[in-house]
Structures are given as C-alpha cells and as structure tokens.
Amino acid sequence: MTAIGDSTVHDPDALRADMVRALRDQDAITSEPVAAAFAKVPRHRFAPDAPLELAYDLHRTVPVKKDELGLDISVMSAAHLQGVMLEQADIEPGMKVLEIGSGGYNAALIQELVGSDGAVTTVDIDRDIVDRARLCLDDAGYGQVKTVVADGEAGVPDGAPYDRIIVTAAAWDIPPSWISELAAKGRLVVPLTVRGTTRSIAFDRDGEGLVSDSYRLARFVPMQGEGAAKERKALLRDGVAVQTEDVRVPLNTEALNRALDTPRLEFWSGAAYDLPDELELYLTLHLSRPARLHASRDIVENGLVEASALLGVPALVSEDSIAYRTRRENEDTDGFESGVVAHGPQAEALADQYLNLLRHWAQDHRRRGAATIRYLPGTAPSPLPQNTVLKRHGIVTVTWH
Numbered sequence: 001m002t003a004i005g006d007s008t009v010h011d012p013d014a015l016r017a018d019m020v021r022a023l024r025d026q027d028a029i030t031s032e033p034v035a036a037a038f039a040k041v042p043r044h045r046f047a048p049d050a051p052l053e054l055a056y057d058l059h060r061t062v063p064v065k066k067d068e069l070g071l072d073i074s075v076m077s078a079a080h081l082q083g084v085m086l087e088q089a090d091i092e093p094g095m096k097v098l099e100i101g102s103g104g105y106n107a108a109l110i111q112e113l114v115g116s117d118g119a120v121t122t123v124d125i126d127r128d129i130v131d132r133a134r135l136c137l138d139d140a141g142y143g144q145v146k147t148v149v150a151d152g153e154a155g156v157p158d159g160a161p162y163d164r165i166i167v168t169a170a171a172w173d174i175p176p177s178w179i180s181e182l183a184a185k186g187r188l189v190v191p192l193t194v195r196g197t198t199r200s201i202a203f204d205r206d207g208e209g210l211v212s213d214s215y216r217l218a219r220f221v222p223m224q225g226e227g228a229a230k231e232r233k234a235l236l237r238d239g240v241a242v243q244t245e246d247v248r249v250p251l252n253t254e255a256l257n258r259a260l261d262t263p264r265l266e267f268w269s270g271a272a273y274d275l276p277d278e279l280e281l282y283l284t285l286h287l288s289r290p291a292r293l294h295a296s297r298d299i300v301e302n303g304l305v306e307a308s309a310l311l312g313v314p315a316l317v318s319e320d321s322i323a324y325r326t327r328r329e330n331e332d333t334d335g336f337e338s339g340v341v342a343h344g345p346q347a348e349a350l351a352d353q354y355l356n357l358l359r360h361w362a363q364d365h366r367r368r369g370a371a372t373i374r375y376l377p378g379t380a381p382s383p384l385p386q387n388t389v390l391k392r393h394g395i396v397t398v399t400w401h
C-alpha cells in the first residue's frame, strides 16, 4: 500500500486530504479545479465494501466485479491514474462530458469539474455496474449524473456532441462514434493499446483524425463488447508467452519454444537505457516484426528469460528466432546500458536490427514526450507507412521530433 500520511485510518476526511496532498506531490494533480474535486467527492462512498485504506490508496484499484476466471472486469480505478487522466482532459465548467466505463466516482469528479451548468453521462456495458454506480451516485449527492447501460463502442448518441469523452477501459481501437460524437473543439482521453502497451492518450481533433502530444502509461481492465481486443497469443511453455497484434508477425509456437533451448546470445548497445516507456513506444513502432514476450517470475528466476519480460518486453520474432531487450549497469552510459538477448538460428540478425534501434533512440529521441501520436480513421493506405499500426477502424501513426 502507498503511504499517504499519518491520518488515522478511521477518518475518511483526513485520509482524503492526505490523498490529495500525495497526488499533488506526485504530479498526478497539477491544477486547482482537479484538486478541489478530489477533495470534495467522498471516494469511500463509491467503495462501500472496501477498507478505507484501500479506498484511499493512491495506486491500488478497488475490485468491483470479476469474470469466471477470477480476473477483474470492473474496478474503481486508482486515484493516481484518475488524477492524471482528468488533468489530461482539461475539463471546464459548463462542459458536456461522456465517460465510457462506469463506477460512479470518476463521474462524480467530472460533475464537480463541469459544475451545475455542465452535464455528465456515464455508460457501461454491464447492468450490474450501472445499477451499483447509480446507487453510489445518488447516495453521495450526484443524482444529476446520467447513467446508461450500453456498449460504449457506439458512444451515447443521445447527448452528443460532447466537449470531452473519457474512456476508462483499455481500448484496442477508436470506433467512429467517439470521433463523430466529439464537439469541434472536443478532446478524447482514451487508454489506447498499441502493440500490447496501453497509454492514456489525450487526443484533439486534427482534420478528419486526431492528434496528441500527451501520453502516459496506464493499466486498465479490457474493453468488452464489439471493440474487444483481438490479439494473437502463443504459449511457448509454462510461464513463457508471446503476443502480437500485427498480422505480419509469424507465431510459430514450436519453433520459438525450440529457440529458447538454443544458446542464449547477449549483445550490448553501448547506449544509455532509461525512460522505459518512451523507449518501448519507439521500439514497438520500429521493429519490423514486433511482438511482446512475457515470462513468469519462476522462469526469470531459473535464468531462462531476463527480468525485462516480467511485465512484457518488446520482442522481434522470425519463424524460428527471437530477440528482446535487456539492460545492465554501466556508469559510462548514465547508469544503465541497453542490450539484446537473442535465441535461435537467426539470433544474430535479429539482435543486429534491435541494437540499431536501441542506439538510434538513445542518440536522437531520448527524452520524455518526444512522440506525437495520430489516429486517422478510414481505410489504411497500402503499403502501410513506417511507424504505423493498423487498427480495425483506422491507423495509429507515431512520429518523433
């Protein structure tokens, strides 16, 4: 649990004041209106069954509903992430806001931000979640928030256009409704999954499409319904999996598993390793056949796969070989140096391509916020331009400056 001060755990008001202070200290809250909203809305009233310390923890979610495998399908999002996203959204009094993915608490924060002249609609695909959100909202004095049961893939046409659309489940794509229901000067804040990693991205309109310079790593429960992610996954062996959304990437389970038993080759780039989220965005957009390698703690502890794969690491795969990023301490490269581990008959060729990207990023793009992310709806150009990811309803393009 994140420590949020010395307040007695029985006093929700003191815990809330501590939470706001800590969110400011950690730069999740950077504006007065967002701080005031967090200070006012009684967060624990939206998590009535959770211990107060959990309800007011900065980084932990509060479970609301699980699927038959015990995986979360609805949670009250972590306060830190909610702060970051509300700052990205830049909500003003009087605005009309649509939240996709309900729970009640975030909608109440938004209601505070838009004030009595604004309007908030929150939609969830799950009736249980909407019923629960409705009860909590009414109980906490936010009866004016409108709740809707529907698949958010279609937005909520009744009420459009919205000045802000805030999505609170991990979206694999941006359906046409989210763009058409956005006001001319509107902003869409969406945790968009691109090549296996989800980032909260604040998009503004840009001609027919959307553009963003604001992106932050984010973890969310997955979007259900029409827009659910369609990724391919291959379990190579217990505790090792490869996943990709790129149709051009071969996922030959047997050959990749055999590759892991071939000698492990290690190569060092001589380049600095830091800002992992920035580097990862660059890598996944530039690797010619990008995938993500995941390994369990057991597998890492017995030395088969590097610790970089514990949370998933960008990997370059061919029919029978795999290469992925690692790091080591090196004072000559500002603390850490990036490197590549590769297995299989084409290990050296894959490692070579990977090392070039590590060096290029460190030399030209190693800073926070170096990328601009664009979403262009419609038919994808053929061939697909470099730095571009094909989605169902359009393409994501990332450029570095």
Ligand SMILES: C[S@@+](CC[C@H](N)C(=O)[O-])C[C@H]1O[C@@H](n2cnc3c(N)ncnc32)[C@H](O)[C@@H]1O
Residues within 6 Å of the ligand: 073, 074, 075, 076, 077, 099, 100, 101, 102, 103, 104, 105, 106, 107, 123, 124, 125, 126, 129, 150, 151, 152, 153, 168, 169, 220, 221, 222, 223, 224, 225, 226, 227
């Ligand atoms: C992280 S929870 C929302 C948290 C909430 N905004 C809060 O105040 O903390 C994500 C929600 O998205 C919902 N969801 C998933 N897919 C959806 C879809 N296609 N349309 C609408 N809601 C969806 C889930 O049912 C879940 O309740």
